[in-house]
Amino acid sequence: MAEIHRLHGGYLLRALMRTTGGDRGKAEDILQETLLRAWQHPEALAAGPEQARPWLFTVARRIAIDHYRMAAARAKEVIGEPVEDRPLADDPYEQVVVARDLALALRRVQKHHREVLVELHLKDRSVVEASARLGVPPGTVKSRNFYAVRALRPVLAAEHGYAPVTG
Template structure:
């Protein structure tokens, strides 16, 4: 065997020893930092051990235990991973997108508003007044009746016929 493979084996043995001695405690510590996400905690344990392998000088210290160094590296990796996740837009499942409402199209909304205003202006004054009170001023039938000085039944009737006229005057908007 050449010296490089001997060095690698020793390093692998030391790494295995680190895992045996500190892996469970490191995992528990990182599990807390990841709010119980075991997969993420395991990934961070592995990355921490990779860092130990990449920095053999850390293993050659006179410290009694490697645990503080491992915990510090693991904590920093957890913080970096969290920052990286927060800096990216959150991933959304394709299925969730299929069931979410489409965002409002401002142009389409403006065009619809213009079409509705035009259709309402085309109604007779009795029908237009009832729709303005009930739908645009959000008044109840009795409030609209009181405001317009007509019976509640008349408000209901005029509202019905006004909406029917609007449907005819707005082809392509719902039922015809």
């Protein structure tokens, strides 16, 4: 077997690297399985180690096809998908905790800032609508919003562990 690996292992590995799209681990697995089958079927190598290459390539090709068929038959659950990329299930308790943290943090900012934040972000009103509700010009709403968000970020980060959003 060592002689077969020495004579044909490099050629098989290069061919399997192309077959597997450069996945060296998978190519080495297929090569190992190919050599195992050669060891299990000494009759295929009766002509000698030098003449074994066509048989080895055929076996390797069939094993590679089997690997791809098995991978295709498996469910495509999390193959290559990082955990943080998967959507999280909606957790109603998490929403309650966030709302409580936000309410506590809003108490720490000035009243005119809190009013603007509530109108724009919690009630989802436009600048013009918030301006009309608060009785201040739209430019004032924009300015107060800017300073309110700036004041709220460190409060949320320090007291409730929320990382400040940049950008």
